[in-house]
Amino acid sequence: MGAVTSPKQDRSRATRQRLLESAVACLAVHGWAGSTVSVVAEHAGVSRGAAQHHFPTREDLFTGAVEYVAEERSAALRALPVQGRAEVVAALVDLYTGPLFRAALQLWVAASNEEQLRPRVTELEARVGRETHRIAVNLLGADETRPGVRETVQGLLDMARGLGLANLLTDDGARRRRVVTQWAVLLDEALG
Amino acid sequence: MGAVTSPKQDRSRATRQRLLESAVACLAVHGWAGSTVSVVAEHAGVSRGAAQHHFPTREDLFTGAVEYVAEERSAALRALPVQGRAEVVAALVDLYTGPLFRAALQLWVAASNEEQLRPRVTELEARVGRETHRIAVNLLGADETRPGVRETVQGLLDMARGLGLANLLTDDGARRRRVVTQWAVLLDEALG
Numbered sequence: 001m002g003a004v005t006s007p008k009q010d011r012s013r014a015t016r017q018r019l020l021e022s023a024v025a026c027l028a029v030h031g032w033a034g035s036t037v038s039v040v041a042e043h044a045g046v047s048r049g050a051a052q053h054h055f056p057t058r059e060d061l062f063t064g065a066v067e068y069v070a071e072e073r074s075a076a077l078r079a080l081p082v083q084g085r086a087e088v089v090a091a092l093v094d095l096y097t098g099p100l101f102r103a104a105l106q107l108w109v110a111a112s113n114e115e116q117l118r119p120r121v122t123e124l125e126a127r128v129g130r131e132t133h134r135i136a137v138n139l140l141g142a143d144e145t146r147p148g149v150r151e152t153v154q155g156l157l158d159m160a161r162g163l164g165l166a167n168l169l170t171d172d173g174a175r176r177r178r179v180v181t182q183w184a185v186l187l188d189e190a191l192g
Numbered sequence: 193m194g195a196v197t198s199p200k201q202d203r204s205r206a207t208r209q210r211l212l213e214s215a216v217a218c219l220a221v222h223g224w225a226g227s228t229v230s231v232v233a234e235h236a237g238v239s240r241g242a243a244q245h246h247f248p249t250r251e252d253l254f255t256g257a258v259e260y261v262a263e264e265r266s267a268a269l270r271a272l273p274v275q276g277r278a279e280v281v282a283a284l285v286d287l288y289t290g291p292l293f294r295a296a297l298q299l300w301v302a303a304s305n306e307e308q309l310r311p312r313v314t315e316l317e318a319r320v321g322r323e324t325h326r327i328a329v330n331l332l333g334a335d336e337t338r339p340g341v342r343e344t345v346q347g348l349l350d351m352a353r354g355l356g357l358a359n360l361l362t363d364d365g366a367r368r369r370r371v372v373t374q375w376a377v378l379l380d381e382a383l384g
Contacts, residue, residue: 031305033225102304105357109301112294112360113223122361129358151374155351158371162354165297166321168304169314179350182343186382 016054018044023065028102032110037061063120066107069100070128077135085191086184088139089156093180096164097173105168132157142191152190159183208246210236215257220294224302229253255312258299261292262320269327277383278376280331281348285372288356289365297360324349334383344382351375 005013022044026035037058041051055061073095080091095101111121136153137144144150163179166172197205214236218227229250233243247253265287272283287293303313328345329336336342355371358364 029305031225031301033223034305106301108357108360109223109298113221113226118361125361148374148377151371152378154367155371155375155378158354158358159347159351160354161357162350162352165300165353165357166350168300169310169317175346179343179347182340183347185340186344186378189381190378 012054015044015046015050019046019051019054019061020065020068023061024069024100024103027062027065027106028099031106032062032114035062035106059116059120062107062117063124066104066121066124069104070124070131073100073128074131074135077132077139080139082139085140085188086181088136089184089187090177090180092136092139092157093160093163093176096160097167097176101164102168105165129157140187140191146192149191152187156183156187204246207236207238207242211238211243211246211253212257212260215253216261216292216295219254219257219298220291223298224254224306227254227298251308251312254299254309255316258296258313258316261296262316262323265292265320266323266327269324269331272331274331277332277380278373280328281376281379282369282372284328284331284349285352285355285368288352289359289368293356294360297357321349332379332383338384341383344379348375348379 019040022040023035026040026043030039037051037055038048040061041048044051051061055064076095077092080088107117107121108125111117133153136142136157140153142149142153144153159179163172163176167176211232214232215227218232218235222231229243229247230240232253233240236243243253247256268287269284272280299309299313300317303309325345328334328349332345334341334345336345351371355364355368359368
């Protein structure tokens, strides 16, 4: 039997969700330095006290937000329909150019300077990296028992991350599409 | 005849150079939020007044630092000896994993949130991107008149950037070497 929730629990869950989405939005727009709990609470239309009830510290809130980002991205990946490799490559790269990637990037960079954030973000990134790799192997129909296939898929995901970074300051979409088209061909040949 | 400089000019140039190197070091360690002109001046062993004589505003100092980073990276690239493609790929990727890349990354992310920094960093990044591509084509002996070759080299540089990002929080060296070895093979086949 599924869990039965009260209206109060539903409201609490909705508030939590709104805070996480606001944390991601604030990170993407204002960066770590500009994203205090107060800024996020105001964006979410929630009192500072209510925000602190859900997330006692700033680190709790933003670690929760990274986790949320990670789950959203994995869900988006798993929801991709089975299709040709060129479409899969394009969809994988698309994951790294939206607001979720921008927020994750802000957190990675902040974590590189903030000791309190670093271990949590590092652990989460490793977990997300493994999960993304697993889903990509599956979508691409890649046979990892063949030598070099594992590294080929990893390199593709590194390229996708680099393309996301190139898109940070300007809209790099036209160039990106040409690069993705070409590398989808090379990848298809490499995966056999 | 080369320019003749006075001892005073030499000292001024040395101070400027020290400020730029300190700005890069501070960015890599403290990020944009923690890198004020005072912090950089103290790191360089220079008075705040002397720092402001060279760089009137914080934006001037850090734009100068980005330019300095860019010139250092181009010089390092051009200084690579002519060698096999696998070595060139490894050397290109190495450029994206050191303190120069970490500093540039901090600036890109700060520029995405700081309107005063953004146009300068965007312009500089476009210039550096073109220059890096030109040097990479040359080192790889790639024939850009052939269809797809331009995009193949661009994708390689995007992968290098993504590998640099993956190295931000943890030492990703062992995995990176395996990915680079495999992608050097794919690249070599693609370039013919």
